[in-house]
Amino acid sequence: MLEVKNLTKKFNGHPVLQNINFTLKDGKILAIVGPSGAGKTTLLRIISGLETKDSGEILLDGQEYNLGKVGIVFQDFNLFPNLSVLDNITLAPELVLKESKQVAEKNAMELLTKLQMGGHEKQYPYQLSGGQKQRVAIARALAMKPKILCYDEPTSALDPNLRHEVEKMILDLKKSGLTQLVITHDFTFAKNISDQMLKIQPLGEA
Template sequence: MAMLEVKNLRKCFGDLEVLKDISFNVEKGEVVAIIGPSGSGKSTLLRCINQLEKASDGKISVCGMDMLEDNPKGSGVVYADARLLRDIRLKIGLVFQNFNLFPHFSVLRNITEAPMIVLKKSKEEAEKTAIELLKKMGLEAKADSYPCELSGGQQQRVSIARALALSPEILFFDEPTSALDPELTGEILKVIRKLADDGMTMVIVTHEMAFARDVADKVIFMENGVIVEEGAPEQLFGNDATERTKQFLQRFSQG
């Protein structure tokens, strides 16, 4: 069973069609990288799956639960009821480009807050998990710091820990390194690679082509709201790729 199924997804902002007929699947343990030029709809796709944007058409299911379907009586979509949407959301974690940590909470509380108020975990239990996650991120010494006292890379690692604290089945990354300088980018990529080794299912929107090629099991190249090409990294980054993919990657490597 696929962990994530997206079928014929469409998203319009007014007259502007940002996503046109997007379909793809993510299997358990798979790491999928989504690449493509700015404005190609990559982030919007992630935001639709994470319920931060409402889809205009199509079907999305997560772990076998249908999040939205085409309206059987005409146009548009019907979303599942609020309870199911919440269950679905709990299966999904999202890491933002700008971290979006809660500045008024300590690092520890950033990680424990959702497990405590959403999953109703006890403080001790939530803190135990949080400390383990911080150790995994190499940040156990920063538990009592505030986000403003951390570097960008450290903040992003905290936000990954925060997402993992709810034990999601799939973790989504929306350009996790775009707000970081090259040195800090490395430490985030290392963390993501480690998660991949642990068997975490992940969907990563990224501009780090070398990383996508290295870590991803599947690469999706998007442009103008459609999937131009989808396949193993060897295929997309190899000689058999479509002309358009080659062109994009070539221009990218030139900077």
């Protein structure tokens, strides 16, 4: 279970997030919705350890937040253009988790099959559509065995027709017991996928 208590963040003295509180139970999906400038991505970066908080607590299973337990799928996917799909997924497990090449590749192929990307492992990011890149980015995050998977605006870089496909993929991952946190400005999408929603609004300048 993820607990965020009284989370506050300022940039150059201006509050971006103030006293954010929520609880996300295991296996559930939380959608954080709000307009641009509300601090949604900043909140996601703090939860995933890419940004520091000014005050407040982030607890995972009652313990202080532990880096590596939260995976993130970036809005622009951040795939390595010079690496194949398979190498994009296996790089971190081999380097960070110290998995052998054989184990990392076996896990990667299982994830690609699960995400309907079997047969694409030798391709490079430039050969993939936006939806396919997103699936590779999800597989790469899942390969690190996170307790929680976070998405930053998962529908914004995709054709609107793919929204239903993304909804289905997130709900399919939920069936496997994965806890997910989704940042989005798309209220309908959020409503369709989430067990709970947190709405945040931009704060006025201090």
